Amino acid sequence: YISIATTRPETMLGDGAVAVHLSDERYASIVGKLCEIPVGPKEHRRFIPIITDEYPDPDFGSGAVKITGAHDFNDYQVAKRGKIPMYRLMDTQAALRADGAPYAEEAAKAKQIVESGELPDEETVDAINLVPDDYRGLDRFEARKKIVADINADGLAVMTKDEDGNAVPMVENKPIMQPFGDRSKVVIEPMLTDQWFADAKTLAEPALASVKEGRTKFVPENWSKTYYQWMENIEPWCISRQLWWGHRIPAWYGPKIDSDGCKLETGESEIFVAKSDAEAVQLAQTYYGSDVSVSVDHGDFGIVLAGGEKLDIGTENERIKLDSVSLSRDPDVLDTWFSSALWPFSTLGWPEKTPELERYYQTDVLITGFDIIFFWVARMMMMGNHFMKQEPFHTIYIHALVRDEHGAKMSKSKGNVIDPLELIDEYSADALRFTLAAMAAQGRDIKLSTDRVAGYRNFATKLWNATRFAEMNECKLVEGFKPEDAKSQLNRWVLTELSRAVNDVTREIEAYRFNEAAAAVYRFVWNKVCDWHLELAKPVFGGEDEAAKAETRATTAYVLDQIYALMHPFMPFITEELWERTSGEGVSRDGFLMHSSWPVEGILDDQAADEINWLIDLITAVRSVRAEMNLPAKARTDLLLIGANDDEKAMLERSMNALQRMARVDNGSVASEAPQASAQIVVGQLTVCLPLEGVIDFDAERDRLNKERDKATGEIEKIEKKLGNQGFIAKAPEAVVAEQRTRLEDLQATVAKLDEGIARLG
């Protein structure tokens, strides 16, 4: 006996051989001999050869494998190599076959094949039904039970002992990967059928070269590896599907004829591949000769004999002179992806040479998910190269996939889909869209966080309120507004920041870094415009300087207008709405924001930017000190700039309105020395102090300064160590070394000023 393990005992009925590994010494002596299959009627037991192959793993189980070529992928390969017949046991309903002659006759045919050593053609083998009579028509699982019962009854199972020492058939509990139908949820049985295949390997070569040679790029780039992996190990592509929907396979069948014009006894078909019925008829006419009438029959397929008798195309055992033939078209349709692969050009009118095709092919960027790379992207690349001799697109952007809260891929069949409509109802489409953009970092999937969506909903509200504020302060668009004409530092600053934001957002979008683009626009709108520009504009709006007021109004309106455009790709609805509402008098707004032009860089005024950014730092520092000193929110202080020059004094004067309002400063002035009872802040190159006579806690202030000093000296140590390293000086780029030197000097100046402050406190 040879021990065999199987999870599908019923397939033993169709076994064509037992295979062992080439090097397996245990079986060497019996290779080439025949063994009996222990199933089926005893009087007709089949014998099959013991063969060698590289496939069986000698260390796995008994080292011997049963070969069922018709119902297993691996066995199919072994059977093909070993010229072993592949007997089909099941029908398309996964029931055991009920067709053909009685088992005794069929088994005799199989016996004849083994004895002759000649392998008949596939169709002949496929016609043999080796299912024993009393198994025919049984469901596969029923048949499995019955086979096991029969084997056990015959005492042919490999036995082992159970816990009580009783002999029982040996069953191993072993996990296996079991493929299930995606839709049907039913265990899949591999089975041999006739299908159409495309030569994917040949199609893949140019498609592979397109990416390797950079004519089409993946973004992010590393997805090209996934593409290569698949293209380089490509299998023939099965393109026929037994479905009703789709492009029908363009193949027509008629009976094959011999040189006398007679139909073959085997009933074989001749295939005519054509673009239309008419072309198929034409091809067939050439094949059958002018004395046979050829037609296409869309209903009843068949051939008509000279006597008017009608036969099915496949009718065997009769060699008849044909009078007329009606061709039948293959009822199968093309694989969805075969048809979809034609999309980039078939939608433009191909195969006609239309103007659309001329204009839009090659297309630009394909945006899709990674799970579509094999199915669609690869196929479009193959078809585009084949039919159009050019790649269908120059860039393939692979976007992130939104996963569920557990990180699993969402799918309709799994039912774990987060419904975007619910999020839209709660937070708005703009908020959701912005969130997806903000989270779409390259090369990473998204676990959707509703907190983030809520945050960006708030961002939309912020923008709305900023617009309302501008409206209340009569900020109207002024036609012909030119950023370069702005006078005030504040306006020049915000216009400079706008230019920087425009450049950042544009650059990031062009590089497909949508999350960076979203972050840049967010920072500009909230942290520059709302937090500072609008706040710093308040004293101007409330002030007496009408010229400054007018300029600031115009600037604010202009900046918001640019913001709507910058944010439009991320929040199309609210920006379109605000844009429409803010059309000022004299400013024409034909059409949509969507159709307006993209912002471009305006002014870049570093001096203005530095001044306002210094002011922002100063206000922040004052607020920080006030908080740390536990100053009551309403308390006001004075402010002294220590040892400032004329320029710095002028800067302070320009900033007083803002300081009064935002830092709760009463009077600002320049002093040569700080009073003892004051809190001291180092901002840039200047020491600023807040006289806090009677309020200041000297110990607390000393601690605060020491804390800042420690932070700075820690940094200084690190930089000194770096600069003391000869390797660093010698090998690091000059700019990096210079930067470190500057940083060191700045920090040292800060420490010196802090030291003075600490000394002054006593």
Added chain:
RNA sequence: GGGCGUAUAGCUCAGCGGGAGAGCACUUCGUUGACAUCGAAGGGGUCACUGGUUCAAUCCCAGUUACGCCCACCA
């Protein structure tokens, strides 16, 4: 089995060869007219582990551990 990827603040995630970031959450303070879906100030991280390359590593390379995904599939 083949391939790809991820480990950074309590959470969700950016970032990057040279000074650790955002949002949410948390602490304290604040409603006189843009916004409480808000404002101000703050706390919080050995950038998974081990080794290597480098003047310099959270970042590059190798290995380890954990987790995830794609493809194939063991009689």
